[in-house]
Amino acid sequence: MPAGDEPLVRVRGLRKEFDGTPALGGVDLDVARGELVVLLGLSGSGKSTLLRCLNGLHRPSGGEVTVAGTRVDRASARELRHLRTEVGFVFQQFNLVGRLTCLENVLIGGLGRVRGPRYGVSTYSRRMRAEAMAHIERVGLAAQAYQRADTLSGGQQQRVALARTLMQRPQLVLADEPVASLDPENAGTVMDLLVRVCAEEGLTVLCTLHQVDLALGWADRLVGLRQGEKVLDRPAAGLTRDEAMAIYRRVEPAAVAA
Amino acid sequence: MTAATQARPPGGASAPERPDDGAGRAPAPGRDPLRPPADGRRRALRWLAGGGVVLVLVASSAIGLDLPTLVAGGEDVANLLGRMVPPELSDPARIATLALDTVLMAFLGTVLATLLSVPLAFLAARTTTPHPAVAAAARGVITFCRAVPDLVFAVLFVRALGLGVLPGVLALALHSVGMLGKLFADAIEGADEGPREAVRAVGVGRVRELLNGVVPQVVPAWVSAFVYRVDINLRTSVVLGFVGAGGIGFALQDALRGLVYPKAMGIVLVILVLVAGMELLSMAIRRTLLAPKNPRYGRDRAVRLAVGGAAAVLLVVSFVRLDIDPLALVTSVPALLAVAGRTFPPDLTTLGPALWEALLQTLAIGLSATGIGVLLSLPLGLLAARTVAPHPLVYGAARTVILVVRAIPELVLAVVFVAAVGLGPVAGAVALGIGSIGFLGKLVADAVEEIPPGPAEAVRSVGGGWWKVLFAAVLPQGMPAIVGSGLYLLDVNIRTSTILGIVGAGGVGFLLFEAVRTLHFQVAGGIVLLVFVVVLLIERLSGWIRAQLS
Ligand SMILES: Nc1ncnc2c1ncn2[C@@H]1O[C@H](COP(=O)(O)OP(=O)(O)O)[C@@H](O)[C@H]1O
Ligand SMILES: [Mg+2]
Numbered sequence: 001m002p003a004g005d006e007p008l009v010r011v012r013g014l015r016k017e018f019d020g021t022p023a024l025g026g027v028d029l030d031v032a033r034g035e036l037v038v039l040l041g042l043s044g045s046g047k048s049t050l051l052r053c054l055n056g057l058h059r060p061s062g063g064e065v066t067v068a069g070t071r072v073d074r075a076s077a078r079e080l081r082h083l084r085t086e087v088g089f090v091f092q093q094f095n096l097v098g099r100l101t102c103l104e105n106v107l108i109g110g111l112g113r114v115r116g117p118r119y120g121v122s123t124y125s126r127r128m129r130a131e132a133m134a135h136i137e138r139v140g141l142a143a144q145a146y147q148r149a150d151t152l153s154g155g156q157q158q159r160v161a162l163a164r165t166l167m168q169r170p171q172l173v174l175a176d177e178p179v180a181s182l183d184p185e186n187a188g189t190v191m192d193l194l195v196r197v198c199a200e201e202g203l204t205v206l207c208t209l210h211q212v213d214l215a216l217g218w219a220d221r222l223v224g225l226r227q228g229e230k231v232l233d234r235p236a237a238g239l240t241r242d243e244a245m246a247i248y249r250r251v252e253p254a255a256v257a258a
Numbered sequence: 259m260t261a262a263t264q265a266r267p268p269g270g271a272s273a274p275e276r277p278d279d280g281a282g283r284a285p286a287p288g289r290d291p292l293r294p295p296a297d298g299r300r301r302a303l304r305w306l307a308g309g310g311v312v313l314v315l316v317a318s319s320a321i322g323l324d325l326p327t328l329v330a331g332g333e334d335v336a337n338l339l340g341r342m343v344p345p346e347l348s349d350p351a352r353i354a355t356l357a358l359d360t361v362l363m364a365f366l367g368t369v370l371a372t373l374l375s376v377p378l379a380f381l382a383a384r385t386t387t388p389h390p391a392v393a394a395a396a397r398g399v400i401t402f403c404r405a406v407p408d409l410v411f412a413v414l415f416v417r418a419l420g421l422g423v424l425p426g427v428l429a430l431a432l433h434s435v436g437m438l439g440k441l442f443a444d445a446i447e448g449a450d451e452g453p454r455e456a457v458r459a460v461g462v463g464r465v466r467e468l469l470n471g472v473v474p475q476v477v478p479a480w481v482s483a484f485v486y487r488v489d490i491n492l493r494t495s496v497v498l499g500f501v502g503a504g505g506i507g508f509a510l511q512d513a514l515r516g517l518v519y520p521k522a523m524g525i526v527l528v529i530l531v532l533v534a535g536m537e538l539l540s541m542a543i544r545r546t547l548l549a550p551k552n553p554r555y556g557r558d559r560a561v562r563l564a565v566g567g568a569a570a571v572l573l574v575v576s577f578v579r580l581d582i583d584p585l586a587l588v589t590s591v592p593a594l595l596a597v598a599g600r601t602f603p604p605d606l607t608t609l610g611p612a613l614w615e616a617l618l619q620t621l622a623i624g625l626s627a628t629g630i631g632v633l634l635s636l637p638l639g640l641l642a643a644r645t646v647a648p649h650p651l652v653y654g655a656a657r658t659v660i661l662v663v664r665a666i667p668e669l670v671l672a673v674v675f676v677a678a679v680g681l682g683p684v685a686g687a688v689a690l691g692i693g694s695i696g697f698l699g700k701l702v703a704d705a706v707e708e709i710p711p712g713p714a715e716a717v718r719s720v721g722g723g724w725w726k727v728l729f730a731a732v733l734p735q736g737m738p739a740i741v742g743s744g745l746y747l748l749d750v751n752i753r754t755s756t757i758l759g760i761v762g763a764g765g766v767g768f769l770l771f772e773a774v775r776t777l778h779f780q781v782a783g784g785i786v787l788l789v790f791v792v793v794l795l796i797e798r799l800s801g802w803i804r805a806q807l808s
Contacts (some may be wrong), residue, residue, distance in 0.1 A: 055459060077463075084461030095452035097474045101555055108470055112461035117469050146555035161456075168460055 006069075008033045008172055008204045009054060014063035016049050016228075023049045025228040026063065031206055033171075036195065038215040039208040040232070040247050041225035047208040050225065051174045054206070055087045056080040068171055085112030088165030088203075090175035090194070094157040098150030102141060102160045105149050106132040109167030135163040139193060155186030162194060166201070173198055175207040179214075187211070191218065212244045303806060314629035317622035321683040321764065331688060334678040342523035353509060357528055360505040361536075362576040363423055363498070364491035367430025369573060370587070372484055374435050375400075379442030386446055386468060400443070404436025405793040406786060408494050409669075409757040409767075412503040413774045414782070418597035419590055423580045426503030428590070430491050437490075438483055445479035446472060481547060485540045492536050496529050497669040500760055501771075504580075514673055526670060533665040601783025608781050609769060617788055619683050620765035624752030626687045631694025631751070632744055638695060639702025639740075645714075646706055646732060648724060660703070664696030668754050672763040683764030690751050690758070698747050705739035706732060738807050745800035752796050756789045 009031035016024040024046045031037050039047045052058040053065055056072050065072040070083045088109075096105045107124050110132065118124055124132075136145050139159040144152060149160060158178060165173060178194060179187035195218050198205045209215045215222060216236055224232030224247035232247055318324070347353060380386045382396035408429050415425030454471030462470070499507020506525060513522040546561055577584055606613065640646050642656035671693050675685035714731040722730060759767025766785055773781040 057455065057459060081461045081463060084459055086461075087459075089456070089459040091452065091456060093452050095456035097453040097471065099478070100474050108457055109460055111457070111466060111470060117466055119469060119473070148555075164456075164460075 007031055008035075008068055009206065010064070010066040011050075011054075012064040014050070014053060014065055015061045016046070016053055016058060017061045023228055024053070027225070027228070027230050029223065029230065029233075031172075031204060033204055034202055035220050036198070036205045036207070036218060037221045037223055038219035038236075039206065039223050039225060040210075040212065040215060040244065041208075042248060044227075045225040046228040047225055048176050049228075051089075051176050051206065051208065054172075054174055055084050055089060057089075081112070085168060086171050088168050088170035088173040090158070090161055090165055090173065090178045092177040092180050094154070094161045094181075096149040096157055096160055096164075098148065100149060101146050102136060102149055102152070102163075103129070103132055103145045105160055106135055106163045106167050109135075109164035112168060132163070132167055135166045136160070138166070138197065139163045153186070154182050155190055158182065158186075158190050159193060162190070162197070166197065170203065172204045172206070175205065177208050177210065180210060187214070212241060212248075216241060216244060299806065303803075306803065314625050317625035318629065318687070321619060321622045321626060321687060323626050323684050323687055327679075327684060328688070331675070331679040331684065335675065338519065338674065338678040342519040344520060345523035345527055346520035347524040347528070348521055353506070353525065353528055356506040356509050357532055359423065359580060360495045360507075361492060361532065362572070362580055363427050363505055364430065364488055364495040365572055366576040366580065366582070367427045367495070368434055368438075368484060368488045368491050369576075370427065370431035371434035371438050371487065372480075374431065375438035375442050378435065378439045379446055380468060382439065382443040383446035385449070385451070386472065396439075397443075400436055400439035401794065402436075402790065403432055403434075403439070405753075405790045405797075406433065407753055407757045407789070408433035409497070409501060409760060410770065410786060410789070412498055412501050413760070413771060414597055414601075415594060416502045417774055417777075417779075418593045421502040421504075423504030424582055424586060424590065426495065426498040426505060427580070427582065428587075428594070429498070429503060430495060433494075434487050434491060438487055441483040442476070442480055445476040445483075448479075449475040482544060485543050489533075489536050489540050492533060493665075493667045496532070497667050500669065500673075510670070510673070514677060519677075526666070529667070529670065530662070530665045534661070537661075537665070597779065600779035601786065603780065604783035604787045605778075605780035606784040606788070608778070609784075613766070613769065613785070613788075616759075616766040616769050617792070620755045620767075621752060621792070623683050623687045623690065623755040623758065623763075623765050624748060627690030627694060627751045627755065628744065628748045630688065630691025631698050631747055634691065635695050635698035635702055636740075639699040640706060640728070640732075642699060642703035643706035645709070645711065646728065656699075657703070660696055660699040662696075663693065664700065666693070666696075668693040669757070669761060672758050673761050676762050681762040681764075686755060686758040686763030686765060689763060690754060693754075694747055694751065697750065698743055701743040702736070702740055705743065706736045708739075709735045741807055742804050745803055749793075749796050749800050753789075753793055756792075 007030040009029065011027060011029040014024055014027045014029075015022065027046075027050060029050075039050065041047050049058060053060045054067055054072065056075065060073045063073065067083060068086050070079055072080070072083065075083060097108070101121070104121055107118070107121065107128060110124070110128050111118060114124075114128070121129065133142070133145060136142055139162055141152075141156060141159055141163070144156065149157060152160065158181075162178075173194075175194065179190050182190060191214055194205075194207075197203075207219075216239065219236045221235050222232060222239060222244060223230060224244075226247060232244075378396050378400060381388070381392050382400060384393060387393035387396070411429035411432050412426055415429050416422075419425045419428075449472050453475065454467060457471035458467045495505050495507075496510070497507045499505045499509070500511050502508075506529065510522060510525045510529075513519075513525060543565065547565055576582075638656050638659065641648075641652050642660055644653055647653035647656065668690055671689035672686055675689045676682075679685050679688075709732060713735060714727050717727045717731045755765050755767075756770075757765075757767045759765045759769065760771050762768065766789065770782055770785045770789075773779070773785065
């Protein structure tokens with residue numbers, strides 16, 4: 001495991017309920033700096049909820065969540081905003097502003113670093129524009145920089161979203177099923193890119209995935225969720241495909257008994 | 259196969275027949291299997307439709323509108339038109355300046371309305387409001403602005419600020435908030451949450467979350483609403499002069515007062531040109547700015563910059579040319595509030611029964627105008643539908659009539675009819691009814707053109723001719739949309755009929771105008787309150803009926 005005394009993410013007994021219905025029932029999780037952790041689980045098992053509790057897009061109902069030294073569960077709005085500038089979030093549906101160009105979308109990633117309202121490319125400094133361009137080149141879309149985001153293919157859009165995240169200069173990247181909306185070939189390309197740039201930048205990654213094979217190939221560690229409980233947490237090295245697939249079995253004897 | 263079941267007489271046409279009974283359900287014993295099974299909602303709608311027709315007839319006879327009057331009125335109007343030709347444009351320089359002022363007033367009023375509407379819309383939209391109570395309050399303000407006609411605001415503001423363009427501009431602005439605020443808020447509610455969440459996840463506060471995550475998504479809808487509203491406000495601003503609030507209406511009223519009909523006709527033609535020009539311009543803007551065929555960054559940006567720059571220049575020109583001190587927009591607020599304050603508490607008793615009679619007359623005018631409008635618009639709208647018109651020439655002619663009528667403000671029509679048939683509600687009802695063609699005729703035509711062609715082909719394939727296709731396929735399918743538009747027309751007509759009194763065409767507007775002229779502000783307040791309540795009730799009722807239909 002990479003060095004670092006304090007884990008970047010430290011979750012203890014995290015609970016989250018939606019209108020009284022539990023989505024997470026006491027989850028513990030540590031993620032060390034530089035680590036790539038993949039979260040597996042059936043849909044509805046609470047993966048997105050867990051990720052969203054880490055950057056405060058959801059408020060935890062109970063438990064402790066510490067990310068990069070900030071207690072997310074009791075952070076003020078201001079502290080939360082500051083924390084979010086350090087945490088990149090990659091969405092399944094990319095969440096680009098379709099009418100804006102790729103460059104404008106990437107620049108949005110830098111908003112947390114500047115003061116005052118910005119609207120349109122010319123309101124950002126030359127330096128920021130150059131940086132955004134560099135990120136777009138890095139994800140291989142230099143030719144599309146001035147194209148509207150909604151004219152791109154899904155794989156290209158997710159690459160723009162990745163460039164937006166890089167523009168944030170985050171320490172931690174949370175990726176919620178980043179390739180679930182893509183065809184297998186694009187999924188492979190985008191995952192490759194994500195893992196490569198995050199490794200190059202030394203970023204910590206917590207990523208939910210459905211493809212067990214992809215997960216075993218890339219992850220340092222696999223974490224499995226089932227009905228809001230952690231049921232697996234092991235280094236990827238030495239884990240067999242069948243052991244990982246067990247998370248996807250519909251019912252576990254213990255769950256029936258409960 | 260649906261064609262056969264739909265081929266029944268169009269008597270109950272307002273409730274579209276849907277053959278959803280039949281095979282699946284066995285008819286109850288003892289019931290005539292050839293009649294559709296009883297359906298409470300459909301029966302209620304049929305009663306409602308019948309009641310509506312009766313109400314329109316009662317309303318028409320109450321204001322003395324009948325066939326002989328109409329025929330005689332037609333002759334009077336023909337006479338008047340005869341005296342109006344050849345139109346004459348004396349002092350073209352003055353008319354040109356007034357026309358320019360009118361355009362600038364419409365533009366400036368809409369810009370101010372936009373500035374007011376944007377924050378209101380964010381407060382009113384479910385997805386962005388800080389609190390549901392704030393949203394309700396903001397919606398209330400928006401509804402109030404819509405329910406009080408622009409000319410009513412203008413009458414009050416002229417009292418507060420004196421004759422001139424400023425009260426006119428402010429009246430346009432305030433009333434426009436009623437539409438822009440609502441459309442802006444609807445656009446915000448329709449925006450995708452995803453991008454907004456992505457911006458929030460970057461770590462910015464609320465203002466920038468909305469600016470960078472929501473605004474880019476809603477800009478096209480906002481621009482389109484703005485352009486549409488400039489178009490509407492141009493039509494209104496040509497009549498603001500009637501109440502002393504500036505623009506070309508001054509000159510028109512002068513000409514009519516002095517019975518210089520050819521001159522009046524000249525001005526009406528100028529107005530027609532203005533409105534038609536605006537229509538073309540807004541079409542061009544929609545095409546280039548909002549829906550470019552193949553978006554290209556460099557070109558689109560250039561177009562945006564050019565249009566934005568032109569708008570900025572026009573804004574400066576408006577202030578200079580209309581001689582409005584931008585500060586006056588703020589400094590005039592206390593005077594406006596003072597007048598608004600003097601309307602409190604609203605007085606509903608001083609006028610006695612005259613008030614209620616006038617209010618009933620307003621309703622009657624709105625109802626009969628809608629009746630006339632539907633009678634005229636249905637055939638005209640059908641002929642103006644490309645898919646139904648028997649000949650391209652007919653199509654072209656019908657579309658032209660609709661366009662020309664659309665270009666004439668209702669109040670100008672009312673002035674003409676008052677001049678022809680004399681003061682009173684008949685002039686108002688006929689003017690509104692004919693004016694409705696421009697609105698309802700277009701909606702009917704568009705609705706009919708959008709009908710899928712399948713059923714019409716089915717009727718044709720069993721040997722049906724033009725009439726059969728019309729009654730068996732076109733009308734049943736188009737009816738929900740047409741009824742919906744008709745209800746909206748009623749809504750609009752009742753609102754307009756509250757101001758017809760300003761030109762002597764009947765209704766509660768005359769009392770309102772008199773109350774303000776004689777400084778009885780509390781009486782005016784009472785009338786505004788009544789108008790507000792009536793408009794609100796009509797809006798709710800037609801909203802309910804439309805919901806039942808869909
Ligand atoms: N915003 C929400 N409101 C109410 N219930 C939610 C919300 N988000 C998630 N849930 C519920 O929480 C549970 C976990 O959902 P989620 O975290 O999205 O699972 P996953 O991402 O693993 O598919 C599900 O039962 C889901 O219905
Ligand atoms: Mg999910």
